[in-house]
Amino acid sequence: MELTETNSLGGIHISQHVLAAIASQAAAAVPGVCSLGATLKETAVQKLIKAEAPQGIDVSLDGRHLELTVRLIVQYGRRIPDIALAVQTGVKEAVERYTGYPVSAVHVIIQDIDFSADAQQT
Known part of the structure; x- marks a missing residue:
């Protein structure tokens, strides 16, 4: 599926892949986010096609209603609700x-949560 808009000049189509890429960049930029979590399916597809694809983002379209699900791996020592709220805000603002x-x-x-020393230093 994709977002589609038609105007007097023709159609504009934005694929789910593009929506996921925008959301992925916005989520990864939030302090306390180590990385985006991948599903087993996403990991397998990435290994098979050997291409970078946004992971950790599910896009749901119902007409013009757009919902996103973001899976995160966060740094130990950070307040998880604060990270989650910042991701929600950042992703919503970026996609819109x-x-x-x-x-x-x-x-x-x-x-998941990352307990490594490297994750705790940033």
Whole structure:
């Protein structure tokens, strides 16, 4: 599926891949986010096609209602609700700014926590 808008000049189509890429960049920029979590399916597809694809983001479109689910791996020592709220806000603002489509919800799933010393220093 993709977001589609038609005007007097023709059609504009924004794929789910693009929406996921925008959301992925916005989520990764939040302090306390180590990385985005991948599903087993995403990991397998990436290994098979040997290409970079946004992981950790699910896009749900229902007409003009856009919902995103973001799976995160967060740093130990940070307050998880604060990270999640910052991700929700950042993802919503970025997707709306770059696409012009309203985001009705951003769901955050904390998939794992990183206890490594490197993660705690940033």
